[in-house]
Amino acid sequence: MLRELQAEVLQVRAEKADLEVLLETITRHADFVQAELERTVQALREEKHNLAVERSRSESLRASQSAGS
Numbered sequence: 001m002l003r004e005l006q007a008e009v010l011q012v013r014a015e016k017a018d019l020e021v022l023l024e025t026i027t028r029h030a031d032f033v034q035a036e037l038e039r040t041v042q043a044l045r046e047e048k049h050n051l052a053v054e055r056s057r058s059e060s061l062r063a064s065q066s067a068g069s
């Protein structure tokens with residue numbers, strides 16, 4: 001009985017170590033994915049801003065060309 005319990009404790013400790021490694025791996029991956037998403041969101045915000053500026057410039061140019069015609 002004692003040997004069985006000792007074997008079970010060893011097995012549980014090994015499983016715990018495996019789960020800790022898995023948790024660390026998942027956490028690092030999640031951190032990487034979050035950082036990548038934040039970079040993507042920032043790039044999209046900048047692109048959206050640039051497009052809005054270009055649209056405004058185009059509309060102003062068209063309006064000034066129409067007024068000059």
